[in-house]
Amino acid sequence: MSSHSRQAPRGVALVVGARILEYCRITSESSVPVPRCSNPGISPPGQSGPSGRRPRPCWHCPRGVRVDRERLSHPPLPDGATTSSGHGLTTYLRQSWTFPGAAGVDRGWRGQRQFVRDTGLVVTTALGTQLEQVVWIGGGSGSGKSTVARRLAEQGGMRLYSTDEAMSRHADRMCPAQAPLLAAFRTMDMDQRWCQRSPEQMLETFHWFAGEGFGLIVEDLLALPREPVIVEGFRLLPRLVAPLSAAGRSVWLLATPEFRRKAFATRGSLWQIANRTSNPELALSNLLERDRLFTNQLTTEVETRGLRAVEVDVELTTEELMTRVRQALE
Template sequence: MSFLGQHAPADLARRLAHVRWIAGGTGAGKSTLTQSLAERHDLLVYDGDRAEQGYINRCTPQQQPYLFALLRTPLEQRWTGRTADEIFQAMPSLYGETFGFVIEDLLTLPADRPVLVDDFRTLPRDVAPLLTRREQAAFLLPTPEFRRNALGTRFADPARARANWGSSDHADALAKRLARDELWDEEVRHQALELDLPVLQVDGSRSVAELADELAAMFHLRDMRGMART
């Protein structure tokens, strides 16, 4: 039985009542907003990208078949010979394969102050049963143009592009990445609407500070700037 299957959702929701979640689409500025909120409000951050390495030794072909298969696929083959839809359908996150690892990790962290989860992999249907109120989670979805600019800048660095796509055609890989991410956004938007969870569109018209203000109010965070922790 999986970790989540061993615990009642109501009990986990109670134990995770101090946790706030930022998820959604790639290139929406989630990490930038997380950093801003953490500095303002003295939050402990759970970085899903950094934590992912720790999932590898815990995955099994039975519980995480898509992740297990992905880890055994060379970088080049992850983006070549498949359509964007096929790549999307093979995403471990689409099936919540690593969400149990996130919860396991969160339960080991101190609960004396809010914890902010920055995790692209979290879907609304995974986190919804673990919320005591809907405003504990927000899903940021960038407009296609905003994401295209963000990822174009990010992967303009050849070393970073190689680290993600190996020696495959980087222009083709980026095009498939953008198309896959659009499919992911559609899934997130559909689930969030169905579950009445907050979605914020990111198009560059508002500053990081303005978005952080909105999230802070939604998350009921106290501004700790200039105050010493006791």
């Protein structure tokens, strides 16, 4: 062996071997039952779609579920925007492990695998290029994201995409295997959601806070015309946005608890959810604490990744907030 060559760590070799076995499993023609997807066109391995061709793995469903491209209800990903479901062993392994050239990507295999697990997407140079016109504004509920994004879009003549408005549509498109936390949330009544669990449990199990459905946001953005767009919403988690965002194109608004409560009261939504429970005071307390914990989590993620943020408190006027956001995006 050449002195310049390096031997792959034994652990990595074992993991690659496991990936090969997994690929063989999902491409086998066995009659082992596989999960069904709520998206149209899904068929188990070994069955052909209406086009007569063997269907390919659905890009955002669990491996083992296969879908015919012509029957997808959503547009196919463009060239370069791929997932860990490939069309051959080499492609499968390459797409499962490599992130060539995307801005802000953790190139270590642990970071790469985490991003794939969270989103179902593999970042490539082409995907990063197609989203370079996007401005990302994240933050917890009641932090002023919608107001800031709307004003920036109006002043700059940009398209506005609200992740909140897409939540219902995205939730309807995901099957339980894709979004297990969402499926569990749907089975709960209002008391089980907001009164019978701790704020910590609410934070850990809330589907949008866990990144479920983020791949559908990316899909929506890829389907838009290639023009500047502002994306806003609490679903924009720093760990998921960072690999896709160009430098200086993302910011998170981190509201203090006092600002958040004032914002909810001003818009008349402070008791909107709590009043639908048997104990509104407890539900509201839990909700506000959960949101405080979520903001703390965002703060940690932003600081860890060296991203930009603006603290929002009750003393800050709307114009001052707008100025700070513009500065953060320069």
